Structure formats: C-alpha cells, structure tokens
Amino acid sequence: MRVVTVAGPPSVGKTSVVIKTIKSLTAGGTKVGVVKFDALSTSDDEIYAAAVIPVATGLSGSVCPDHFFVSNIDDCIAWGRDAGFDVLMAESAGLCCRCSPHIKGVTAACVVDCLSGIHTPRKIGPMLRLADLVLITKGDIVSQAEREVFSHNVAAANPDADILFVNGMTGQGSMAFAAAVRKAPHIETLEGGRLRFPMPSAVCPYCIGETAIGRDYQRGNVRKMTFDGAAV
Numbered sequence: 496m497r498v499v500t501v502a503g504p505p506s507v508g509k510t511s512v513v514i515k516t517i518k519s520l521t522a523g524g525t526k527v528g529v530v531k532f533d534a535l536s537t538s539d540d541e542i543y544a545a546a547v548i549p550v551a552t553g554l555s556g557s558v559c560p561d562h563f564f565v566s567n568i569d570d571c572i573a574w575g576r577d578a579g580f581d582v583l584m585a586e587s588a589g590l591c592c593r594c595s596p597h598i599k600g601v602t603a604a605c606v607v608d609c610l611s612g613i614h615t616p617r618k619i620g621p622m623l624r625l626a627d628l629v630l631i632t633k634g635d636i637v638s639q640a641e642r643e644v645f646s647h648n649v650a651a652a653n654p655d656a657d658i659l660f661v662n663g664m665t666g667q668g669s670m671a672f673a674a675a676v677r678k679a680p681h682i683e684t685l686e687g688g689r690l691r692f693p694m695p696s697a698v699c700p701y702c703i704g705e706t707a708i709g710r711d712y713q714r715g716n717v718r719k720m721t722f723d724g725a726a727v
Contacts, residue, residue: 497679503606508632511663519673528580530571560588569685597691602679608633616648621692629656
C-alpha cells in the first residue's frame with residue numbers, strides 16, 4: 496500500500512485538494528482510503544463520506560494533534576492494509592508549524608495558500624521545509640506577481656520539494672499530485688520507522704493540564720523571554 500501524509504495550516508484547503516486528487520486516482524481504478532486527524536472536532540469525515548471515500552477519523556482532544564498522529568499512524572496503516580486500499584492518504588490536523596508529521600520513507604505533502612502572505616513559507620517549520628511536495632492553493636485569488644513571489648519563497652524554504660499549484664475547487668493541478676502519489680513507495684508497516692524531524696520532547700506543566708499562571712506553577716521545561724538582555 497502506498498502512503499502519503501498531507502499536512503498544512505488550518506483552512507488552506509487540504510481536504511478539498513485530497514478529494515480532487517482521490518477522484519483522479521480512483522478514475523484509474525485505484526482504491527483509496529483516508530485517515531483524518533483533527534483536534535477537538537471535525538466535519539471533514541462527512542465530506543469524505545459524501546464523496547464516497549472510505550475514511551477513519553481520529554480526534555486528539557487534550558493531546559497535541561501531531562503527537563496523537565504519530566501514536567496512531569501505524570494502526571491506521573494496518574486498517575488500510577486490511578481494507579485492501581492501494582493508497583492511504585493521512586491528513587493531519589496541521590495546527591502546529593513547529594511540529595511535523597512527516598515520516599522517513601513516506602511521501603510527504605505540505606499544503607499552503609497564497610492568501611496567508613508572501614512571507615509565510617519562511618515562517619513555517621519542518622512541516623514545509625522537510626516535505627517532498629508543496630501544494631500551493633488559492634493562487635487564482637492573487638496576482639501573478641504574488642504567486643511568483645510566494646512560490647519563490649517556498650523554494651527558498653525547501654529547495655528540494657516539488658512545487659505544485661493546486662485548485663481545490665476546480666481540481667486543476669490535482670492530476671499532477673495524483674501522479675506523485677502513484678510513485679509513492681509501498682509501506683507495509685511503520686513499526687521501527689522514524690520521523691523526519693524530532694518533535695519537542697520535554698514536557699512543561701501546561702502540557703499535562705496546569706491552568707494557573709505564575710512562576711510558582713511553571714515547573715520543568717519552561718523557557719522565559721529576555722528583555723533588554725535581562726531575564727524577567
């Protein structure tokens with residue numbers, strides 16, 4: 496089974512792009528399933544179901560969505576393998592640009608949109624910088640000059656990625672993404688696999704439920720700002 500991870504900030508059009516791409520894949524007889532990861536709630540599973548696309552949904556709740564992703568992705572691959580999928584698309588919640596759900600040996604796509612600002616690609620961390628494919632959406636809403644600058648900044652942030660402009664509404668560009676999906680390596684299991692970039696490993700008190708503000712409550716891994724060279 497071929498596996499592709501799809502990451503990106505909220506509301507960039509990940510689900511729309513994935514659906515258009517799956518239509519291109521299934522038109523050729525490819526059986527595709529989707530795993531949708533999100534934080535507190537999602538309606539994307541209903542969108543996939545309406546498009547007659549098999550989907551499994553995972554909500555992280557109080558856990559970091561990307562940590563939840565890594566803890567469950569191998570089980571998702573087992574689900575997809577048992578279901579007989581040729582391709583499994585794993586769409587992450589994409590709420591944290593510092594973290595990255597990209598896995599070594601698994602084709603990784605990052606979706607970003609032109610409306611976020613021309614400097615955004617330089618501000619996104621491993622999610623964009625370590626992707627194999629960067630899919631740029633909403634390019635039809637901005638000028639040609641803005642598209643070129645945005646694309647240039649994507650290339651500057653990740654010189655090794657293939658950059659595709661994709662329209663989640665019309666499907667333009669989705670066939671190119673589908674072609675890349677068809678070339679993704681086969682994955683039987685991710686047991687023993689590795690992330691492309693480590694997530695933050697230390698735990699601060701707010702990670703485990705602390706809500707009180709103040710020094711007395713800030714134990715463990717806490718990083719403080721400095722002002723005029725002096726720690727506050």
